[in-house]
Amino acid sequence: MTTELLSWSILLAQILLTLAMACAVYRLLRGPRAQDRVLGLDTLYVNATMLLLTFGIRTGSTLYFESALVIALLGFVATAALAKFLMRGEVIE
Amino acid sequence: MRRWLPFPLLTVALLVLWLLLTGSLTPGTIILGSILAIGAARALLTLTPPKTRLRRPRAAFRLALVVLAEIVRSNWAVARIILLPATRQRKSGFVRIPLDMRAPYGLAALACIITATPGTLWVEYDSADNTMLLHVLDLIDEEEWVRIIKDRYEKRLVEIFE
Amino acid sequence: MTNAADLPAWAALPTALLLLLGAGLALTGSLGLLRLGSFYERIHAPTLGTTMGISCVLLASMLFFSVLQTRLVLHELLIAVLMVVTTPVTLMLLARAALYRDRSEGCDEVPPPPPPLPSSPDLPGGSPQTQVSTKVFERT
Structure with missing residues (x-):
């Protein structure tokens, strides 16, 4: 009973996280301005980290944890670099 | 050593x-x-960071508890703003807040606390006249926010870092 | 799904609840990206996912693996530390970049930069406005 409950709630959580990623992708694609796209990308990275963690719980393997850590790190570096670029890119114009 | x-x-x-x-x-x-x-x-x-010492670890611990409670509370508040249809005219806006604290680590901690709390965002710090620019999602009273930042966070951070 | 069967009920129930709460908060935050009107309102929304959302999922993961392997599994704390350190930094950088872009375009919705005090020495770690404007000066 509880096993089924857990597996169903993992599935539901994954669906919710996928929907959240879809929202972030919408913001990434539609803009309207560059900072909105970067914000969407940052949210996408965080949601992807959480989705990988739920995959880890689903399969019972700790392997997913490491990929989640790498995604979270990449998200930070990418967002920081893009935000810096937004400030400097305008200056060069 | x-x-x-x-x-x-x-x-x-x-x-x-x-x-x-x-x-x-x-x-x-x-x-x-x-x-x-x-x-x-x-x-x-080799980076020669400015020196500091963590005074009063108990005060720091109490501040951490306050911040944790505040994050949980404002998560709930922001989730309500997003999910419920707008019942009243909600207004977001910028508030410029004068600060008394000059300690660099205290300012950094204040910036992280404010930004990590949903609904408030540290936008800019001006070192010339020591003010910060705050963006609030649900802005009702500007004076109230100045008081909240000063009483809830700045006073404790001064106690810890200065 | 193979290992979840070994989990006792007292651990499975909190894991499920924490997972659903975390995923729900992340979805709420991402919905905020769609629903809120301006950029400065939207930048508040993902904070839901990066504070309580991911901590709920991390707690669920720690509980699940600790009970499953009957030892303390704490490496999820690494992601928690990373999130605590990085989220404010990225959001502040992004807000500053947006503010700078809006100001340079002469947008009315953002407040103007504070007037520079005459002959005040520029302290390190000053406002982005002064740093950027010195950069303009060097380039031209």
Whole structure:
């Protein structure tokens, strides 16, 4: 009973996280301005980290944890670099 | 001692992170982790960060509890704003807040606390007249926000860092 | 799904609840990206996912693996530390970049930069406005 409950709630959580990623992708694609796209990308990275963690719980393997850590790190570096670029890119114009 | 271990707290924290990452407590990983942590702390010495000392760890702990409670509360508040249809005219806006604190670590901690709390965002700091620009999602009263920032956070941070 | 069967009920129930709460908060935050009107309102929304959302999922993961492997599994704390350190930094950088872009375009919705005090020495770690404008000066 509880096993089924857990597996169903993992599935539901994954669906919710996928929907959240879809929202972030919408913001990434539609803009309207560059900072909105970067914000969407940052949210996408965080949601992807959480989705990988739920995959880890689903399969019972700790392997997913490491990929989640790498995604979270990449998200930070990418967002920081893009935000810096937004400030400097305008200056060069 | 001072030369070999310039930042003892940071060194211990790095060692703990290394042990968590490898997930084992064998002597080999502890030795390797210690070497890496000491090396990293000494590398930080070349950046010559401004000196500080964590005064009053109990006050810092109490501040952490306050921040935690505030984050949970404002998560709930922001989720309500997003999910429920707008019942009243909600207005968001900028507030410029004059600060008394000058300690760089205190200001950094204040910036992180404000930004990590949903619904408030630290936008800009002006070092010339020591003011910060705050963006609030649900802005009702500007004076109230100045008071909240000063009473809830700045007073405790001054106590910890100055 | 193979290992979840070994989990006792007292651990499975909190894991499920924490997972659902975390995923729900992340979805709420991402919905905020769609629903809120301006950029400065939208930048508040993802904070839901990066504070309580991911901590709920991390707690669920720690509980699940600790009970499953009957030892303390704490490496999820690494992601928690990373999130605590990085989220404010990225959001502040992004807000500053947006503010700078809006100001340079002469947008009315953002407040103007504070007037520079005459002959005040520029302290390190000053406002982005002064740093950027010195950069303009060097380039031209």
